Amino acid sequence: MSAVDFLRLDLPALLAAVLACGTAGLLGAFLVLRRESLLGDALSHAVLPGIIVGFALTGARAGLPMLIGALAAAMAATLLITLVRRAARIESGAATGAVFTTFFALGLVLMEVTGARSVDLDLDCVLFGQLETLVWLDATGWGSLLDPAALAGLPRQLHLLAGVAVAVGLLVTLLWRPLQILCFDPDYAAALGYPARRLELALNMAVAAAAVAAFEAVGSILVVAMLVCPAAALRLLTDDYRLQVLGSAAAGAAIGVAGYLLAGPLPAALGGTVALNAAGVIGTLGGVAVACAALLRALRRGTPRDAVAAPGA
Amino acid sequence: MTLGYNTLVVLAGCALLGLAAGTVGAFALLRGRALLADAVGHAALPGVVLAALIVAAFGADPRALPPLLAGAAVAGIAGVLAVQALARTRRIREDAAIAIVLSSFYAAGVALLSYVQTLPAAAQAGLSKFILGQAAAMRAEDAFWAGAVAALALAACLLLFQRLRATCFDPDHARVLGLSTQRTDIALLGLIVTVTVAGLQAVGLILIVALLVLPAATARLLTFRLPRLLLISAATGALCGMAGAAASALDPDLPTGAAVVLAGAGCFSLALLLAPERGLLAAGLRRARRRLAAAEEHFLRAAWEAQEAAGAGPGTAGDRWTPIAALAAARGWREGRAWRLARWLAFRDLVALSERQVHLTPRGAAAARRAVRAHRAVEHHLLALGAADTAGADRLADLVEHGLSPEAASRLLPEPSTLPASPHALGGKA
Structure with a gap:
């Protein structure tokens, strides 16, 4: 494979996988630590109607309107979940399930009604992702990496992904300490005077933004895998906050790269003919990572030293 | 199809x-x-x-x-x-x-x-x-x-x-x-x-x-x-x-x-x-009805206590008319609200209305007496417990008195037949 082929076909998809999965892994750590994993599931489904409306209003797949629509939908979904849980007095899992399936269904019907489906945003993209379709046709060689004109020709999805990744990274860096306290002891955070509600809202909005950005690359459902799997794997292996958060991001990015390579390029380089859906392989690897972490933990707990420390853990 | x-x-x-x-x-x-x-x-x-x-x-x-x-x-x-x-x-x-x-x-x-x-x-x-x-x-x-x-x-x-x-x-x-x-x-x-x-x-x-x-x-x-x-x-x-x-x-x-x-x-x-x-609608209605009932009791009690303060004496519904403005001042309400409540109570035949003044009807007097009794029962109880000072007891009683059944009120009050005096001065709110 020549350098140009790599730059044109593989680099955009690889970059998208790293950015999407890394961002999702980073935010997933907070979801898992705060025991709100289900919210990741819910938000990644619930943003669909917002994306469709943003798309339908502007008639183009522009990043910003879709992002705004998705954030509005995510906010509405979180509020509704709280309302349903309080008013109907059902457990939060069921309330979450009722709300996010409704939003997702609404998104599907809107897609049908607005005709968004036929143009550019199809069901396959929602369900399976479209990592493979990201190409960079302006690349002519390694020099293109430094050429602003060629860089501008990178797929729009990458711009959105990069923007969201930078924003989320900044958010986490700036709020490192408050987020830590919020995760481990929300009451203490409130006692210290941190605006706990607003921090939670910021985190939820970040998750929604990451879900939109990743939606472009891996589809609506597999975002869940990238939000929860790396973080859960690290949760099984470590008690260290820094390791948990940064490790989840790194593990997410690594799984993204490995999944993409395993799906197509690697078998092709070895002479195979089978190309799998990259998002599917990435999600599967996420599950495998959790399973491996669980096994590792079981093995470690088998050793005497941990067996003493383990009860109650 | x-x-x-x-x-x-x-x-x-x-x-x-x-x-x-x-x-x-x-x-x-x-x-x-x-x-x-x-x-x-x-x-x-x-x-x-x-x-x-x-x-x-x-x-x-x-x-x-x-x-x-x-x-x-x-x-x-x-x-x-x-x-x-x-x-x-x-x-x-x-x-x-x-x-x-x-x-x-x-x-x-x-x-x-x-x-x-x-x-x-x-x-x-x-x-x-x-x-x-x-x-x-x-x-x-x-x-x-x-x-x-x-x-x-x-x-x-x-x-x-x-x-x-x-x-x-x-x-x-x-x-x-x-x-x-x-x-x-x-x-x-x-x-x-x-x-x-x-x-x-x-x-x-x-x-x-x-x-x-x-x-x-x-x-x-x-x-x-x-x-x-x-x-x-x-x-x-x-x-x-x-x-x-x-x-x-x-x-x-x-x-x-x-x-x-x-x-x-x-x-x-x-x-x-x-x-x-x-349902949300039923819950909203319930809340509104409870709020209205509380406001009614507060109004009737204010009317009763205005007569008491004017010397008509506890337990007797004197024939004095009370200006609505005075009741509004006693409750700390805006006059428009007191006026609307007065009209509603007149519709329910609990007060008589004339020239922006009210007067308790016999039914209204009975209801007002119940409200006053419940309020003072709670007040005296709170004071006896040492749970609040006089002004605090008044405020707390305003919050809890409405659900009180007559039996509960008589259990709280030492003498069920007479209406005790208010522990605080009647009239404008502190």
Whole structure:
């Protein structure tokens, strides 16, 4: 494979996988630590109607309107979940399930009604992702990496992904300490005077933004895998906050790269003919990572030293 | 649209499916297991695809439903086991385990599906329809199979009714009776898997969870009694199933699952707004009525105390008229509010109104005496306990006196027959 082929076909998809999965892994750590994993599931489904409306209003797949629509939908979904849980007095899992399936269904019907489906945003993209379709046709060689004109020709999805990744990274860096306290002891955070509600809202909005950005690359459902799997794997292996958060991001990015390579390029380089859906392989690897972490933990707990420390853990 | 035989069978099958899902969903919701159906549904995808691959490898028709459903069931059970294994580590709670299993199993299904799509066309026919459901594409025999599986789940649910009820409402009692909650839970999981698998083709694996959750949640808003809850849930489920099938027949491009879910969401929203006891409207009305009753009592008491302050003496409704402005000042109300209340009380014949002055009618005087008595009972009690100073007791009594029954008031007051003096000066608020 020549350098140009790599730059044109593989680099955009690889970059998208790293950015999407890394961002999702980073935010997933907070979801898992705060025991709100289900919210990741819910938000990644619930943003669909917002994306469709943003798309339908502007008639183009522009990043910003879709992002705004998705954030509005995510906010509405979180509020509704709280309302349903309080008013109907059902457990939060069921309330979450009722709300996010409704939003997702609404998104599907809107897609049908607005005709968004036929143009550019199809069901396959929602369900399976479209990592493979990201190409960079302006690349002519390694020099293109430094050429602003060629860089501008990178797929729009990458711009959105990069923007969201930078924003989320900044958010986490700036709020490192408050987020830590919020995760481990929300009451203490409130006692210290941190605006706990607003921090939670910021985190939820970040998750929604990451879900939109990743939606472009891996589809609506597999975002869940990238939000929860790396973080859960690290949760099984470590008690260290820094390791948990940064490790989840790194593990997410690594799984993204490995999944993409395993799906197509690697078998092709070895002479195979089978190309799998990259998002599917990435999600599967996420599950495998959790399973491996669980096994590792079981093995470690088998050793005497941990067996003493383990009860109650 | 003509209602062909095929359409009718599909409608009936979807109704039966909704009936079963509503029933099983009610128990699942009560036992806090409803979301497990989400994991089972998503986990079924690799099972369906693998089953199609195997069937095609043997040269049989890969579109035949039974092997696909069997594959879905096996994968669904594997998903449930994986959720339980992860939850047993205690590091990962059940909701995170559900999210992990549903997303990674689904991802494996997506990868497998993309492999199947590279094969000769026969093997992949219609597999992706399982994801969002397409009732219109169901053949009569598919509907028979789905309906039969759903009927099985329904029958099992009714057979296990006593057990399920005991486990859902009082696990300890069930254990005392010698019913193993663990075994009942396993049976319930089996029922969830069965219903989910039966609904795959009609509703689709992504949204099938809603067919279990929404009807049950709707029923829970409407009743507290289990038999009625089951009936409402099952009926709502059947309605949703039929709505989905009908919508799919009218517009085959519409994902059936979405139609089913939106029908369910419509029922749930209606119940949420209009339910007689737990609905938002009923709750709002209740709150407004309580607020009005409190305001009425405050007004009447203010009128009574104004007469007391003017020297008419406790217990006698003197013939003095009180300006509404004075009452408003005593309560700290704006005059417009006091005026509106006065008109309302005049309408209820509790006060007489003349030239912006009020006068308690005999009925009004009796009601006012009750209100004053309740207020002072609470005040004196709080002061006797040393729980508040005079001004604080007045304020606290304003908050709690309204629900007080006459018996409770007389128990709080040392002498039931006479009205004690107010512990604080009457008139303007401090």
